[in-house]
Amino acid sequence: MDFDVTVIGGGVGGLAAAIRAAESGKKVAIVEKDQLGGECINRACIPSKTLIDAVKLLSKADKAKWIGKGSNGELSLNYEALNQHKNEVIEKLRGNLKHTLDKYGVTVIPGRAEVKQEGEVKVGEKVITTDKMVISTGSVPISIPDFPLNGKNVLDPWSAMNLQSVPPKVVIVGGGVAGVELATLFRSMGKEVTILELMPRLLPVPGMDKDVADAVKSRLEEKGIRIILQAKSKISSADEKVRFHVETPSSSEDIDGDLAVITIGRKGVTEGIDLNSLKVNVDKRGYIVVNDKAETSNNKVYAVGDVTGGALSATKAWRQGLVAGDNIGGKQSKMPKYMPLSIFADLEIGSVGKSIDDLKNEGIEVREITVKMESIPRALTVNEPQGFFKLVIGKDGRIHGAYMVGEGATEVINTVSMAMELSATVNDLYPVTFSHPTITEVVSEAVQRAVSGEMY
Structure with missing residues (x-):
């Protein structure tokens, strides 16, 4: 047996599971096809919050009457320098994680994992044997027929957020967490921003208080963001500009943007993993079913993070990874009753x-x-x-x-x-x-x- 535990996917959930299992004395490997830290550290949570916090400084300074603004009265943003700062933050965190993995003897294996049977993980031409397995393969954006991603001017949130420069007019489809955060970012950069939300209120997140959603809508509109609720929309063309046809219960119009950001539509990543052979159950949307101990229907296989569905958040993924690592290491652990949600809007x-x-x-x-x-x-x-x-x-x-x-x-x-x-x-x-x-x-x-x- 090469390893006691093999974690497939080095995002925050997989990292938490690997570190916690290794702390209990298990021999652990992580297979990662890209960069350690996954979506959260490399493309989503960390870069977005770094950018949002930075540009919000402009808003704070702008409304502070006691701060001098110069002869033209305007503050400026060096987006190239900010991107460099963002990249330095990401590199620092990746370095910290690698140090922790080295400290506990976790082996990092670069490459794409394939699993065809229990106890074996193939990476390239090499097959490693393992007692237990943690699937932490995350989720990816999907292209929806009404909003086809094209890699140019119709992008998923994290591709849009990692652009080297942002054009003047941005249309965001979806007024959920990602839509609100990106609207905050782009508007603070001086861009013209429109949010198209299908539901009758902003932030149609399960359990979200209506008064909070109303307050956030008012604040974003004060900042100059246009918000269209109950908007049935689709992209009608995406040549030089992106054109949307938008219908509401009371109106119909066409809206143009230089960039469209589609914040709706993701799916769990399970390609290359034969879940049927592993006897791992999935729900009707293809997400892996787990209990509150992060256990799947196979007691040798755990799953954590976005691939398990529910709230697709790094908060959940990290805790689920800790729970999986605890249980693998012999410490009884289960998911908490309450999971806080943080949204970094204006x-x-x-x-x-x-x-x-x-x-x-x-x-x-x-x-x-x-x-x-x-x-x-x-x-x-x-x-x-x-x-x-x-x-x-x-x-x-x-x-x-x-x-x-x-x-x-x-x-x-x-x-x-x-x-x-x-x-x-x-x-x-x-x-x-x-x-x-x-x-x-x-x-x-x-x-x-x-x-x-x-x-x-």
């Missing part, structure tokens, strides 16, 4: 748990506590008083959900996620002190209001 968004509408539909009696960010001193000191924080609380004080739109929301939501995972009630949190002045005080304020009364 105003950050954080959510965890269920919305009040979802809970009421389930017959659960709950109430909301909402704190406007303008009530929090730190939000005023950083000149970002827009937005709000919301707790959804049951009769027993249990927190069923939390939502925030505002400065630092992607960080704040993790605090509430931890409390929810530990089953803390608002009464449990009441004595907890948050340092002042901080954005996280908004959690304390919501708890104070739920238990006793208003402080700010």
Whole structure:
């Protein structure tokens, strides 16, 4: 036996599984056809957040009346230098990961894996034998008939985001997480941006609070982004420009753009892996079915990340990888009850748990506590008083959900996620002190209001 564990795919889920299994003393290999870090580190999460955070500095500086803007009153962006910074961040993270893999003796095998039977992985002409296997092959964009990708001016999100330069007019299909983040990025670069969303609201993400979606829509529109909801659209031509025909319940029009970014449509990657021979079950969409221990229907095979369907996020992939690695190493582990979601829009968004509408539909009696960010001193000191924080609380004080739109929301939501995972009630949190002045005080304020009364 060459290895105790072979991980197919070196994205964040596969890396987490490999490192955790190796920490338990297992002999581990990773087979990766491209770059360690997968989509998240090389093309998606890390580069997008690096770019978005950088260009948002322009927005912050522009609205700060006390910062001099020069004779023309405009700030400028050196996109070439920013791209170089982005690449340096990616290289640094890849280097850190390689160091950790080396530290625990994980063997990295470059190449495309083929699996035709249990216990064997073929890479090129070499066949390696393994006791257990972790499938972490991710997902890829698919070309949809109404929005055919052409590699030129109709692109998937990550191809568009990694362009060396962006043309003046961008049309984004899909107002979900990727659509909102890319709209933020391109508008901050001074581009004309239009979002086409089929559903009647922005961010039609399961469990997303409607008030958050409405607040994000208003903020993006303030920034000059055009948002068309209930938009039945398709590309009618994509020669020099991309032309869309768009129909809504009340209108019909044609919209042109220099670049179209299609943020809808992905599928799990399982090519080269004979799941039937492995006796690994898939759902009707082709995603691998796993339980809360990341186990498939074959007890020798685990699967993590996008290839398992559900929420296609690095947050889930990383945790699922840790769970798989723990269980392979003999430590009982399972997926958490709550998975926070962070969206890096012009105003950050954080959510965890269920919305009040979802809970009421389930017959659960709950109430909301909402704190406007303008009530929090730190939000005023950083000149970002827009937005709000919301707790959804049951009769027993249990927190069923939390939502925030505002400065630092992607960080704040993790605090509430931890409390929810530990089953803390608002009464449990009441004595907890948050340092002042901080954005996280908004959690304390919501708890104070739920238990006793208003402080700010």
